[in-house]
Amino acid sequence: MAAPLDPRDPLGIDDLLSEEDLAVRDTVRAWCADRVLPHIADWYEAGELPTVRELARELGGIGALGMHLEGYGCAGASAVQYGLACLELEAADSGLRSLVSVQGSLAMYAIHRWGSEEQKQTWLPRMAAGEVIGCFGLTEPDHGSDPASMRTNAKRDGADWVLNGRKMWITNGSVAGVAVVWAQTDEGVRGFVVPTDTPGFSAPEIKHKGSLRASVTSELVLDNVRLPEDAVFPDVRGLKGPLSCLNQARYGIVWGALGAARSCLETAREYSLTREQFGRPIGGFQLTQAKLADMSLELNKGLLLALHLGRRMDAGTLRPEQVSYGKLNNVREAIEIARTARTILGANGISFEYPIMRHANNLESVLTYEGTVEMHQLIVGKTLTGLDAFR
Structure with a gap:
Protein backbone atom coordinates (compact mmCIF):
# COMPACT_ATOMS: atom_id res chain seq x y z
CA MET A 1 0.00 0.00 0.00
CA ALA A 2 1.09 3.55 -0.69
CA ALA A 3 2.40 5.53 2.25
CA PRO A 4 0.04 8.15 3.71
CA LEU A 5 0.28 11.60 2.19
CA ASP A 6 2.60 13.98 3.99
CA PRO A 7 0.43 16.92 5.14
CA ARG A 8 3.44 19.18 4.65
CA ASP A 9 3.81 18.08 1.01
CA PRO A 10 0.43 16.67 0.01
CA LEU A 11 1.05 16.98 -3.75
CA GLY A 12 4.48 15.37 -3.61
CA ILE A 13 6.23 18.46 -4.97
CA ASP A 14 9.49 17.28 -3.43
CA ASP A 15 9.44 14.49 -6.02
CA LEU A 16 9.97 17.17 -8.69
CA LEU A 17 13.20 18.33 -7.07
CA SER A 18 16.66 16.86 -7.57
CA GLU A 19 18.85 15.60 -4.76
CA GLU A 20 20.98 18.72 -5.14
CA ASP A 21 17.89 20.93 -4.92
CA LEU A 22 16.85 19.22 -1.71
CA ALA A 23 20.37 19.45 -0.28
CA VAL A 24 20.46 23.22 -0.87
CA ARG A 25 17.03 23.61 0.71
CA ASP A 26 17.92 21.48 3.73
CA THR A 27 21.20 23.33 4.29
CA VAL A 28 19.46 26.70 4.43
CA ARG A 29 16.61 25.30 6.54
CA ALA A 30 19.04 23.85 9.08
CA TRP A 31 21.02 27.09 9.28
CA CYS A 32 17.84 29.09 9.90
CA ALA A 33 16.71 26.65 12.59
CA ASP A 34 20.03 26.94 14.37
CA ARG A 35 20.92 30.61 13.95
CA VAL A 36 17.69 32.53 13.46
CA LEU A 37 14.56 30.86 14.80
CA PRO A 38 15.66 30.81 18.47
CA HIS A 39 16.15 34.61 18.39
CA ILE A 40 13.93 36.08 15.70
CA ALA A 41 10.90 36.93 17.87
CA ASP A 42 13.12 38.92 20.24
CA TRP A 43 14.89 40.67 17.37
CA TYR A 44 11.57 41.53 15.77
CA GLU A 45 10.06 42.84 18.99
CA ALA A 46 13.18 44.93 19.65
CA GLY A 47 13.13 46.23 16.09
CA GLU A 48 16.70 45.27 15.28
CA LEU A 49 18.93 42.73 13.60
CA PRO A 50 21.83 42.99 16.04
CA THR A 51 24.17 40.45 14.49
CA VAL A 52 23.61 41.38 10.84
CA ARG A 53 27.29 41.45 9.87
CA GLU A 54 27.95 38.12 11.57
CA LEU A 55 24.88 36.62 9.91
CA ALA A 56 26.03 37.92 6.52
CA ARG A 57 29.39 36.18 6.90
CA GLU A 58 27.67 32.94 7.87
CA LEU A 59 25.30 33.20 4.92
CA GLY A 60 28.33 33.71 2.72
CA GLY A 61 29.85 30.62 4.30
CA ILE A 62 26.92 28.45 3.20
CA GLY A 63 26.96 29.99 -0.29
CA ALA A 64 23.65 31.86 0.00
CA LEU A 65 24.84 35.31 -1.14
CA GLY A 66 24.62 35.84 -4.88
CA MET A 67 24.20 32.09 -5.08
CA HIS A 68 22.56 32.15 -8.52
CA LEU A 69 25.47 34.09 -10.06
CA GLU A 70 28.49 32.54 -11.78
CA GLY A 71 32.12 33.16 -10.90
CA TYR A 72 33.73 35.69 -8.54
CA GLY A 73 33.23 33.40 -5.54
CA CYS A 74 29.50 32.90 -6.19
CA ALA A 75 27.95 29.44 -5.90
CA GLY A 76 26.54 29.23 -9.42
CA ALA A 77 23.36 27.57 -8.15
CA SER A 78 20.27 27.11 -10.30
CA ALA A 79 17.34 29.51 -10.17
CA VAL A 80 15.23 26.80 -8.53
CA GLN A 81 17.85 26.29 -5.83
CA TYR A 82 18.00 30.04 -5.22
CA GLY A 83 14.22 30.09 -4.96
CA LEU A 84 14.21 27.25 -2.43
CA ALA A 85 16.78 29.15 -0.37
CA CYS A 86 14.58 32.26 -0.43
CA LEU A 87 11.63 30.16 0.72
CA GLU A 88 13.53 28.79 3.71
CA LEU A 89 14.93 32.21 4.63
CA GLU A 90 11.50 33.82 4.60
CA ALA A 91 10.00 30.93 6.54
CA ALA A 92 12.31 32.22 9.27
CA ASP A 93 11.60 35.91 8.61
CA SER A 94 11.04 38.21 5.64
CA GLY A 95 13.75 40.52 6.95
CA LEU A 96 16.33 37.78 6.60
CA ARG A 97 15.26 36.99 3.05
CA SER A 98 15.38 40.72 2.28
CA LEU A 99 18.98 40.87 3.49
CA VAL A 100 19.94 38.06 1.12
CA SER A 101 17.75 39.27 -1.74
CA VAL A 102 19.08 42.82 -1.72
CA GLN A 103 22.64 41.55 -1.42
CA GLY A 104 22.42 38.98 -4.22
CA SER A 105 19.59 39.91 -6.56
CA LEU A 106 19.99 43.68 -6.46
CA ALA A 107 23.46 44.89 -5.44
CA MET A 108 25.53 41.89 -6.58
CA TYR A 109 23.42 41.19 -9.67
CA ALA A 110 23.74 44.83 -10.77
CA ILE A 111 27.53 44.68 -10.54
CA HIS A 112 27.67 41.19 -12.08
CA ARG A 113 25.39 42.12 -15.00
CA TRP A 114 26.35 45.72 -15.68
CA GLY A 115 29.66 46.37 -13.94
CA SER A 116 33.13 46.63 -15.41
CA GLU A 117 35.55 43.79 -14.85
CA GLU A 118 37.38 45.94 -12.30
CA GLN A 119 34.13 46.57 -10.40
CA LYS A 120 33.33 42.87 -10.41
CA GLN A 121 36.76 41.85 -9.16
CA THR A 122 36.77 44.57 -6.51
CA TRP A 123 33.40 43.85 -4.95
CA LEU A 124 31.81 40.52 -5.86
CA PRO A 125 34.16 38.06 -4.11
CA ARG A 126 33.91 39.97 -0.83
CA MET A 127 30.15 40.33 -1.16
CA ALA A 128 29.73 36.61 -1.90
CA ALA A 129 31.68 35.84 1.27
CA GLY A 130 29.56 38.25 3.33
CA GLU A 131 32.60 40.37 4.12
CA VAL A 132 30.95 43.38 2.48
CA ILE A 133 27.22 44.07 2.61
CA GLY A 134 25.60 45.87 -0.31
CA CYS A 135 22.50 47.99 -0.77
CA PHE A 136 20.56 49.22 -3.80
CA GLY A 137 19.41 52.82 -4.10
CA LEU A 138 16.49 53.29 -6.48
CA THR A 139 13.35 54.27 -4.51
CA GLU A 140 13.12 57.91 -3.45
CA PRO A 141 10.93 59.72 -0.88
CA ASP A 142 8.60 61.00 -3.62
CA HIS A 143 9.15 58.39 -6.33
CA GLY A 144 8.50 54.69 -5.70
CA SER A 145 6.49 53.12 -8.51
CA ASP A 146 7.69 55.82 -10.95
CA PRO A 147 11.50 55.55 -10.92
CA ALA A 148 11.77 57.49 -14.19
CA SER A 149 10.93 60.62 -12.17
CA MET A 150 13.82 60.20 -9.72
CA ARG A 151 15.49 63.42 -8.62
CA THR A 152 18.86 62.03 -7.57
CA ASN A 153 21.32 63.31 -10.13
CA ALA A 154 24.92 62.86 -11.17
CA LYS A 155 26.85 65.54 -13.02
CA ARG A 156 30.27 65.42 -14.59
CA ASP A 157 32.92 67.62 -13.03
CA GLY A 158 36.15 67.23 -14.93
CA ALA A 159 37.12 63.56 -14.73
CA ASP A 160 34.75 62.92 -11.81
CA TRP A 161 31.06 62.46 -11.16
CA VAL A 162 29.26 64.36 -8.39
CA LEU A 163 26.08 62.79 -6.98
CA ASN A 164 23.31 64.57 -5.07
CA GLY A 165 19.95 63.28 -3.88
CA ARG A 166 18.14 61.01 -1.48
CA LYS A 167 16.94 57.41 -1.57
CA MET A 168 14.37 55.94 0.81
CA TRP A 169 13.40 52.53 2.26
CA ILE A 170 16.80 51.03 1.47
CA THR A 171 17.40 47.59 3.00
CA ASN A 172 20.94 47.14 4.39
CA GLY A 173 21.67 50.85 3.93
CA SER A 174 23.33 51.72 7.22
CA VAL A 175 25.39 48.50 7.40
CA ALA A 176 26.45 48.45 3.75
CA GLY A 177 30.03 48.84 2.59
CA VAL A 178 28.95 49.53 -0.97
CA ALA A 179 25.82 51.03 -2.50
CA VAL A 180 24.55 50.69 -6.05
CA VAL A 181 22.90 54.07 -6.70
CA TRP A 182 20.84 55.00 -9.74
CA ALA A 183 20.79 58.65 -10.76
CA GLN A 184 19.67 60.96 -13.55
CA THR A 185 22.45 62.20 -15.82
CA ASP A 186 22.59 64.14 -19.07
CA GLU A 187 22.89 60.70 -20.71
CA GLY A 188 19.81 59.22 -19.00
CA VAL A 189 19.59 57.11 -15.83
CA ARG A 190 22.93 55.55 -14.94
CA GLY A 191 24.15 53.30 -12.14
CA PHE A 192 27.07 54.06 -9.82
CA VAL A 193 29.06 51.87 -7.45
CA VAL A 194 29.47 53.98 -4.31
CA PRO A 195 31.74 52.94 -1.43
CA THR A 196 29.78 54.03 1.62
CA ASP A 197 32.83 55.64 3.25
CA THR A 198 32.92 58.22 0.44
CA PRO A 199 32.64 61.78 1.86
CA GLY A 200 29.11 63.13 1.55
CA PHE A 201 27.44 59.71 1.76
CA SER A 202 25.33 58.91 4.82
CA ALA A 203 22.66 56.32 5.62
CA PRO A 204 20.51 57.18 8.65
CA GLU A 205 18.52 54.17 9.82
CA ILE A 206 14.71 54.27 9.68
CA LYS A 207 13.04 53.40 12.97
CA HIS A 208 9.44 53.04 14.22
CA LYS A 209 8.51 50.38 11.66
CA GLY A 210 5.52 48.11 12.15
CA SER A 211 6.80 45.63 9.55
CA LEU A 212 10.18 44.13 8.62
CA ARG A 213 11.34 45.05 12.10
CA ALA A 214 14.17 42.49 12.09
CA SER A 215 15.74 44.20 9.09
CA VAL A 216 18.02 47.20 8.61
CA THR A 217 16.14 49.87 6.64
CA SER A 218 17.69 53.23 5.87
CA GLU A 219 17.60 56.45 3.95
CA LEU A 220 20.55 57.21 1.67
CA VAL A 221 21.73 60.82 1.56
CA LEU A 222 24.14 61.89 -1.17
CA ASP A 223 25.55 65.35 -0.58
CA ASN A 224 28.09 66.23 -3.27
CA VAL A 225 29.43 62.68 -3.32
CA ARG A 226 32.44 62.80 -5.63
CA LEU A 227 33.29 59.61 -7.53
CA PRO A 228 35.89 58.79 -10.17
CA GLU A 229 34.87 58.11 -13.75
CA ASP A 230 35.23 54.36 -13.28
CA ALA A 231 32.52 54.28 -10.57
CA VAL A 232 29.75 54.32 -13.22
CA PHE A 233 28.42 51.19 -14.91
CA PRO A 234 29.98 51.51 -18.37
CA ASP A 235 27.41 50.15 -20.79
CA VAL A 236 23.87 50.59 -19.46
CA ARG A 237 21.68 53.67 -19.66
CA GLY A 238 18.02 54.21 -18.87
CA LEU A 239 15.70 52.15 -16.69
Whole structure:
Protein backbone atom coordinates (compact mmCIF):
# COMPACT_ATOMS: atom_id res chain seq x y z
CA MET A 1 0.00 0.00 0.00
CA ALA A 2 1.09 3.55 -0.69
CA ALA A 3 2.40 5.53 2.25
CA PRO A 4 0.04 8.15 3.71
CA LEU A 5 0.28 11.60 2.19
CA ASP A 6 2.60 13.98 3.99
CA PRO A 7 0.43 16.92 5.14
CA ARG A 8 3.44 19.18 4.65
CA ASP A 9 3.81 18.08 1.01
CA PRO A 10 0.43 16.67 0.01
CA LEU A 11 1.05 16.98 -3.75
CA GLY A 12 4.48 15.37 -3.61
CA ILE A 13 6.23 18.46 -4.97
CA ASP A 14 9.49 17.28 -3.43
CA ASP A 15 9.44 14.49 -6.02
CA LEU A 16 9.97 17.17 -8.69
CA LEU A 17 13.20 18.33 -7.07
CA SER A 18 16.66 16.86 -7.57
CA GLU A 19 18.85 15.60 -4.76
CA GLU A 20 20.98 18.72 -5.14
CA ASP A 21 17.89 20.93 -4.92
CA LEU A 22 16.85 19.22 -1.71
CA ALA A 23 20.37 19.45 -0.28
CA VAL A 24 20.46 23.22 -0.87
CA ARG A 25 17.03 23.61 0.71
CA ASP A 26 17.92 21.48 3.73
CA THR A 27 21.20 23.33 4.29
CA VAL A 28 19.46 26.70 4.43
CA ARG A 29 16.61 25.30 6.54
CA ALA A 30 19.04 23.85 9.08
CA TRP A 31 21.02 27.09 9.28
CA CYS A 32 17.84 29.09 9.90
CA ALA A 33 16.71 26.65 12.59
CA ASP A 34 20.03 26.94 14.37
CA ARG A 35 20.92 30.61 13.95
CA VAL A 36 17.69 32.53 13.46
CA LEU A 37 14.56 30.86 14.80
CA PRO A 38 15.66 30.81 18.47
CA HIS A 39 16.15 34.61 18.39
CA ILE A 40 13.93 36.08 15.70
CA ALA A 41 10.90 36.93 17.87
CA ASP A 42 13.12 38.92 20.24
CA TRP A 43 14.89 40.67 17.37
CA TYR A 44 11.57 41.53 15.77
CA GLU A 45 10.06 42.84 18.99
CA ALA A 46 13.18 44.93 19.65
CA GLY A 47 13.13 46.23 16.09
CA GLU A 48 16.70 45.27 15.28
CA LEU A 49 18.93 42.73 13.60
CA PRO A 50 21.83 42.99 16.04
CA THR A 51 24.17 40.45 14.49
CA VAL A 52 23.61 41.38 10.84
CA ARG A 53 27.29 41.45 9.87
CA GLU A 54 27.95 38.12 11.57
CA LEU A 55 24.88 36.62 9.91
CA ALA A 56 26.03 37.92 6.52
CA ARG A 57 29.39 36.18 6.90
CA GLU A 58 27.67 32.94 7.87
CA LEU A 59 25.30 33.20 4.92
CA GLY A 60 28.33 33.71 2.72
CA GLY A 61 29.85 30.62 4.30
CA ILE A 62 26.92 28.45 3.20
CA GLY A 63 26.96 29.99 -0.29
CA ALA A 64 23.65 31.86 0.00
CA LEU A 65 24.84 35.31 -1.14
CA GLY A 66 24.62 35.84 -4.88
CA MET A 67 24.20 32.09 -5.08
CA HIS A 68 22.56 32.15 -8.52
CA LEU A 69 25.47 34.09 -10.06
CA GLU A 70 28.49 32.54 -11.78
CA GLY A 71 32.12 33.16 -10.90
CA TYR A 72 33.73 35.69 -8.54
CA GLY A 73 33.23 33.40 -5.54
CA CYS A 74 29.50 32.90 -6.19
CA ALA A 75 27.95 29.44 -5.90
CA GLY A 76 26.54 29.23 -9.42
CA ALA A 77 23.36 27.57 -8.15
CA SER A 78 20.27 27.11 -10.30
CA ALA A 79 17.34 29.51 -10.17
CA VAL A 80 15.23 26.80 -8.53
CA GLN A 81 17.85 26.29 -5.83
CA TYR A 82 18.00 30.04 -5.22
CA GLY A 83 14.22 30.09 -4.96
CA LEU A 84 14.21 27.25 -2.43
CA ALA A 85 16.78 29.15 -0.37
CA CYS A 86 14.58 32.26 -0.43
CA LEU A 87 11.63 30.16 0.72
CA GLU A 88 13.53 28.79 3.71
CA LEU A 89 14.93 32.21 4.63
CA GLU A 90 11.50 33.82 4.60
CA ALA A 91 10.00 30.93 6.54
CA ALA A 92 12.31 32.22 9.27
CA ASP A 93 11.60 35.91 8.61
CA SER A 94 11.04 38.21 5.64
CA GLY A 95 13.75 40.52 6.95
CA LEU A 96 16.33 37.78 6.60
CA ARG A 97 15.26 36.99 3.05
CA SER A 98 15.38 40.72 2.28
CA LEU A 99 18.98 40.87 3.49
CA VAL A 100 19.94 38.06 1.12
CA SER A 101 17.75 39.27 -1.74
CA VAL A 102 19.08 42.82 -1.72
CA GLN A 103 22.64 41.55 -1.42
CA GLY A 104 22.42 38.98 -4.22
CA SER A 105 19.59 39.91 -6.56
CA LEU A 106 19.99 43.68 -6.46
CA ALA A 107 23.46 44.89 -5.44
CA MET A 108 25.53 41.89 -6.58
CA TYR A 109 23.42 41.19 -9.67
CA ALA A 110 23.74 44.83 -10.77
CA ILE A 111 27.53 44.68 -10.54
CA HIS A 112 27.67 41.19 -12.08
CA ARG A 113 25.39 42.12 -15.00
CA TRP A 114 26.35 45.72 -15.68
CA GLY A 115 29.66 46.37 -13.94
CA SER A 116 33.13 46.63 -15.41
CA GLU A 117 35.55 43.79 -14.85
CA GLU A 118 37.38 45.94 -12.30
CA GLN A 119 34.13 46.57 -10.40
CA LYS A 120 33.33 42.87 -10.41
CA GLN A 121 36.76 41.85 -9.16
CA THR A 122 36.77 44.57 -6.51
CA TRP A 123 33.40 43.85 -4.95
CA LEU A 124 31.81 40.52 -5.86
CA PRO A 125 34.16 38.06 -4.11
CA ARG A 126 33.91 39.97 -0.83
CA MET A 127 30.15 40.33 -1.16
CA ALA A 128 29.73 36.61 -1.90
CA ALA A 129 31.68 35.84 1.27
CA GLY A 130 29.56 38.25 3.33
CA GLU A 131 32.60 40.37 4.12
CA VAL A 132 30.95 43.38 2.48
CA ILE A 133 27.22 44.07 2.61
CA GLY A 134 25.60 45.87 -0.31
CA CYS A 135 22.50 47.99 -0.77
CA PHE A 136 20.56 49.22 -3.80
CA GLY A 137 19.41 52.82 -4.10
CA LEU A 138 16.49 53.29 -6.48
CA THR A 139 13.35 54.27 -4.51
CA GLU A 140 13.12 57.91 -3.45
CA PRO A 141 10.93 59.72 -0.88
CA ASP A 142 8.60 61.00 -3.62
CA HIS A 143 9.15 58.39 -6.33
CA GLY A 144 8.50 54.69 -5.70
CA SER A 145 6.49 53.12 -8.51
CA ASP A 146 7.69 55.82 -10.95
CA PRO A 147 11.50 55.55 -10.92
CA ALA A 148 11.77 57.49 -14.19
CA SER A 149 10.93 60.62 -12.17
CA MET A 150 13.82 60.20 -9.72
CA ARG A 151 15.49 63.42 -8.62
CA THR A 152 18.86 62.03 -7.57
CA ASN A 153 21.32 63.31 -10.13
CA ALA A 154 24.92 62.86 -11.17
CA LYS A 155 26.85 65.54 -13.02
CA ARG A 156 30.27 65.42 -14.59
CA ASP A 157 32.92 67.62 -13.03
CA GLY A 158 36.15 67.23 -14.93
CA ALA A 159 37.12 63.56 -14.73
CA ASP A 160 34.75 62.92 -11.81
CA TRP A 161 31.06 62.46 -11.16
CA VAL A 162 29.26 64.36 -8.39
CA LEU A 163 26.08 62.79 -6.98
CA ASN A 164 23.31 64.57 -5.07
CA GLY A 165 19.95 63.28 -3.88
CA ARG A 166 18.14 61.01 -1.48
CA LYS A 167 16.94 57.41 -1.57
CA MET A 168 14.37 55.94 0.81
CA TRP A 169 13.40 52.53 2.26
CA ILE A 170 16.80 51.03 1.47
CA THR A 171 17.40 47.59 3.00
CA ASN A 172 20.94 47.14 4.39
CA GLY A 173 21.67 50.85 3.93
CA SER A 174 23.33 51.72 7.22
CA VAL A 175 25.39 48.50 7.40
CA ALA A 176 26.45 48.45 3.75
CA GLY A 177 30.03 48.84 2.59
CA VAL A 178 28.95 49.53 -0.97
CA ALA A 179 25.82 51.03 -2.50
CA VAL A 180 24.55 50.69 -6.05
CA VAL A 181 22.90 54.07 -6.70
CA TRP A 182 20.84 55.00 -9.74
CA ALA A 183 20.79 58.65 -10.76
CA GLN A 184 19.67 60.96 -13.55
CA THR A 185 22.45 62.20 -15.82
CA ASP A 186 22.59 64.14 -19.07
CA GLU A 187 22.89 60.70 -20.71
CA GLY A 188 19.81 59.22 -19.00
CA VAL A 189 19.59 57.11 -15.83
CA ARG A 190 22.93 55.55 -14.94
CA GLY A 191 24.15 53.30 -12.14
CA PHE A 192 27.07 54.06 -9.82
CA VAL A 193 29.06 51.87 -7.45
CA VAL A 194 29.47 53.98 -4.31
CA PRO A 195 31.74 52.94 -1.43
CA THR A 196 29.78 54.03 1.62
CA ASP A 197 32.83 55.64 3.25
CA THR A 198 32.92 58.22 0.44
CA PRO A 199 32.64 61.78 1.86
CA GLY A 200 29.11 63.13 1.55
CA PHE A 201 27.44 59.71 1.76
CA SER A 202 25.33 58.91 4.82
CA ALA A 203 22.66 56.32 5.62
CA PRO A 204 20.51 57.18 8.65
CA GLU A 205 18.52 54.17 9.82
CA ILE A 206 14.71 54.27 9.68
CA LYS A 207 13.04 53.40 12.97
CA HIS A 208 9.44 53.04 14.22
CA LYS A 209 8.51 50.38 11.66
CA GLY A 210 5.52 48.11 12.15
CA SER A 211 6.80 45.63 9.55
CA LEU A 212 10.18 44.13 8.62
CA ARG A 213 11.34 45.05 12.10
CA ALA A 214 14.17 42.49 12.09
CA SER A 215 15.74 44.20 9.09
CA VAL A 216 18.02 47.20 8.61
CA THR A 217 16.14 49.87 6.64
CA SER A 218 17.69 53.23 5.87
CA GLU A 219 17.60 56.45 3.95
CA LEU A 220 20.55 57.21 1.67
CA VAL A 221 21.73 60.82 1.56
CA LEU A 222 24.14 61.89 -1.17
CA ASP A 223 25.55 65.35 -0.58
CA ASN A 224 28.09 66.23 -3.27
CA VAL A 225 29.43 62.68 -3.32
CA ARG A 226 32.44 62.80 -5.63
CA LEU A 227 33.29 59.61 -7.53
CA PRO A 228 35.89 58.79 -10.17
CA GLU A 229 34.87 58.11 -13.75
CA ASP A 230 35.23 54.36 -13.28
CA ALA A 231 32.52 54.28 -10.57
CA VAL A 232 29.75 54.32 -13.22
CA PHE A 233 28.42 51.19 -14.91
CA PRO A 234 29.98 51.51 -18.37
CA ASP A 235 27.41 50.15 -20.79
CA VAL A 236 23.87 50.59 -19.46
CA ARG A 237 21.68 53.67 -19.66
CA GLY A 238 18.02 54.21 -18.87
CA LEU A 239 15.70 52.15 -16.69
CA LYS A 240 16.78 48.90 -18.34
CA GLY A 241 19.52 48.63 -15.72
CA PRO A 242 17.56 48.93 -12.48
CA LEU A 243 14.50 47.10 -13.84
CA SER A 244 16.62 44.08 -14.79
CA CYS A 245 17.73 43.90 -11.16
CA LEU A 246 14.19 44.26 -9.83
CA ASN A 247 13.13 41.31 -11.96
CA GLN A 248 15.72 39.15 -10.20
CA ALA A 249 14.54 40.28 -6.78
CA ARG A 250 10.88 39.77 -7.65
CA TYR A 251 11.65 36.22 -8.66
CA GLY A 252 13.09 35.55 -5.20
CA ILE A 253 9.94 36.97 -3.62
CA VAL A 254 7.80 34.56 -5.67
CA TRP A 255 9.40 31.81 -3.60
CA GLY A 256 10.09 33.71 -0.41
CA ALA A 257 6.51 34.72 0.33
CA LEU A 258 5.56 31.05 0.29
CA GLY A 259 8.04 30.42 3.10
CA ALA A 260 6.14 32.83 5.33
CA ALA A 261 2.87 31.21 4.23
CA ARG A 262 4.19 27.71 4.96
CA SER A 263 5.27 28.74 8.44
CA CYS A 264 1.81 30.15 9.15
CA LEU A 265 0.00 27.11 7.79
CA GLU A 266 2.16 24.64 9.69
CA THR A 267 1.73 26.61 12.90
CA ALA A 268 -2.05 26.64 12.46
CA ARG A 269 -2.23 22.94 11.54
CA GLU A 270 -0.18 21.85 14.52
CA TYR A 271 -2.11 24.15 16.83
CA SER A 272 -5.43 22.76 15.60
CA LEU A 273 -4.37 19.25 16.63
CA THR A 274 -3.61 20.21 20.23
CA ARG A 275 -6.02 23.05 21.01
CA GLU A 276 -9.26 21.66 22.41
CA GLN A 277 -12.65 23.35 22.52
CA PHE A 278 -16.00 21.72 23.21
CA GLY A 279 -14.23 18.54 24.25
CA ARG A 280 -12.07 17.83 21.18
CA PRO A 281 -9.27 19.30 19.03
CA ILE A 282 -10.44 22.21 16.91
CA GLY A 283 -8.81 20.51 13.90
CA GLY A 284 -11.73 18.08 13.98
CA PHE A 285 -14.31 20.79 13.24
CA GLN A 286 -15.47 21.33 9.69
CA LEU A 287 -14.82 25.07 9.56
CA THR A 288 -11.25 24.65 10.76
CA GLN A 289 -10.62 21.90 8.20
CA ALA A 290 -12.06 24.12 5.47
CA LYS A 291 -9.59 26.84 6.39
CA LEU A 292 -6.67 24.41 6.47
CA ALA A 293 -7.71 22.90 3.14
CA ASP A 294 -7.94 26.28 1.41
CA MET A 295 -4.59 27.42 2.81
CA SER A 296 -2.87 24.21 1.75
CA LEU A 297 -4.42 24.45 -1.71
CA GLU A 298 -3.18 27.99 -2.30
CA LEU A 299 0.26 27.30 -0.86
CA ASN A 300 0.82 24.30 -3.10
CA LYS A 301 -0.55 26.05 -6.19
CA GLY A 302 1.93 28.82 -5.44
CA LEU A 303 4.77 26.33 -5.10
CA LEU A 304 3.96 24.80 -8.48
CA LEU A 305 3.86 28.27 -10.04
CA ALA A 306 7.21 29.18 -8.45
CA LEU A 307 8.78 25.94 -9.62
CA HIS A 308 7.48 26.48 -13.15
CA LEU A 309 8.93 30.00 -13.24
CA GLY A 310 12.21 28.72 -11.82
CA ARG A 311 12.48 26.08 -14.51
CA ARG A 312 11.87 28.77 -17.13
CA MET A 313 14.55 30.99 -15.61
CA ASP A 314 17.01 28.09 -15.67
CA ALA A 315 16.12 27.51 -19.32
CA GLY A 316 16.63 31.19 -20.14
CA THR A 317 13.00 31.65 -21.23
CA LEU A 318 11.50 33.50 -18.25
CA ARG A 319 9.96 36.88 -19.13
CA PRO A 320 9.48 39.79 -16.69
CA GLU A 321 5.71 39.65 -17.23
CA GLN A 322 5.70 36.05 -16.05
CA VAL A 323 7.52 37.05 -12.87
CA SER A 324 4.73 39.57 -12.28
CA TYR A 325 2.19 36.71 -12.37
CA GLY A 326 4.19 34.96 -9.66
CA LYS A 327 4.81 37.99 -7.46
CA LEU A 328 1.19 39.15 -7.68
CA ASN A 329 -0.33 35.74 -6.94
CA ASN A 330 2.04 34.34 -4.37
CA VAL A 331 2.36 37.38 -2.13
CA ARG A 332 -1.37 38.05 -2.24
CA GLU A 333 -2.15 34.45 -1.34
CA ALA A 334 0.58 34.33 1.31
CA ILE A 335 -0.88 37.27 3.20
CA GLU A 336 -4.34 35.71 3.03
CA ILE A 337 -2.91 32.46 4.42
CA ALA A 338 -1.31 34.41 7.28
CA ARG A 339 -4.59 36.13 8.12
CA THR A 340 -6.57 32.89 7.99
CA ALA A 341 -4.00 31.03 10.07
CA ARG A 342 -4.24 33.75 12.69
CA THR A 343 -7.97 33.08 13.07
CA ILE A 344 -7.30 29.43 13.90
CA LEU A 345 -5.08 30.49 16.77
CA GLY A 346 -7.58 33.06 17.99
CA ALA A 347 -6.06 35.47 20.50
CA ASN A 348 -2.87 33.41 20.61
CA GLY A 349 -2.38 34.33 16.96
CA ILE A 350 -1.27 37.86 17.88
CA SER A 351 1.40 36.65 20.31
CA PHE A 352 5.02 36.59 19.26
CA GLU A 353 5.20 33.20 20.91
CA TYR A 354 3.94 32.12 17.49
CA PRO A 355 5.26 33.42 14.14
CA ILE A 356 1.96 34.25 12.45
CA MET A 357 1.47 37.93 13.32
CA ARG A 358 5.13 38.62 12.60
CA HIS A 359 4.80 37.03 9.17
CA ALA A 360 1.52 38.85 8.50
CA ASN A 361 3.07 42.20 9.35
CA ASN A 362 6.13 41.47 7.21
CA LEU A 363 4.03 40.42 4.25
CA GLU A 364 2.34 43.83 4.26
CA SER A 365 5.72 45.22 3.20
CA VAL A 366 6.42 42.39 0.76
CA LEU A 367 3.03 43.13 -0.81
CA THR A 368 4.24 46.65 -1.60
CA TYR A 369 7.94 46.49 -2.43
CA GLU A 370 9.42 45.33 -5.71
CA GLY A 371 6.19 46.50 -7.33
CA THR A 372 2.83 47.01 -5.67
CA VAL A 373 -0.18 44.80 -6.35
CA GLU A 374 -1.54 47.50 -8.63
CA MET A 375 1.66 47.75 -10.68
CA HIS A 376 1.78 44.01 -11.26
CA GLN A 377 -1.92 43.95 -12.13
CA LEU A 378 -1.21 46.55 -14.81
CA ILE A 379 1.76 44.57 -16.12
CA VAL A 380 -0.47 41.50 -16.42
CA GLY A 381 -3.24 43.64 -17.89
CA LYS A 382 -0.92 44.99 -20.57
CA THR A 383 0.17 41.42 -21.34
CA LEU A 384 -3.45 40.42 -21.87
CA THR A 385 -4.60 43.45 -23.89
CA GLY A 386 -1.49 44.96 -25.43
CA LEU A 387 -2.59 48.33 -24.02
CA ASP A 388 -0.48 50.38 -21.58
CA ALA A 389 -2.60 51.63 -18.66
CA PHE A 390 0.25 53.01 -16.54
CA ARG A 391 -0.52 56.58 -17.62
